[in-house]
Amino acid sequence: MRKVKVYRNKELAGELIQENKNSYIFKYNDSYFSNDSLPAISLTLPKSQQEYKSTFLFPFFFNMLSEGVNRKLQSRQLKIDEKDYFGLLMETAKYDTVGAITFKPDKE
DSSP: OEEEEEEETTEEEEEEEEEETTEEEEEEOHHHHHOTTSOOSBTTBOTTSSEEEESSOOHHHHTTSOOHHHHHHHHHHHTOOTTOHHHHHHHHSSSOOSSSEEEEEOOO
């Protein structure tokens, strides 16, 4: 199992978990979920429910990954399998992303 903390504009929004290669969970943090002034992190992950499950990496997170040659270069430099989308996401979306979402390793 692998986990990352998901931040929206430096505010802890939730946790993304890969239980195995066919099981993913996104769970909003309790305080983020209950705060009506904070928006959902994505239209596809609305705050209408606190936990989402999927058999594949949620498209919202998958679309944060590089494509093509850039993904190949990142995979080679980071020594991560090109098809390990969760691993690539964990390593490439820590600091500087195009949008408001960043990730930090879960140290639990």
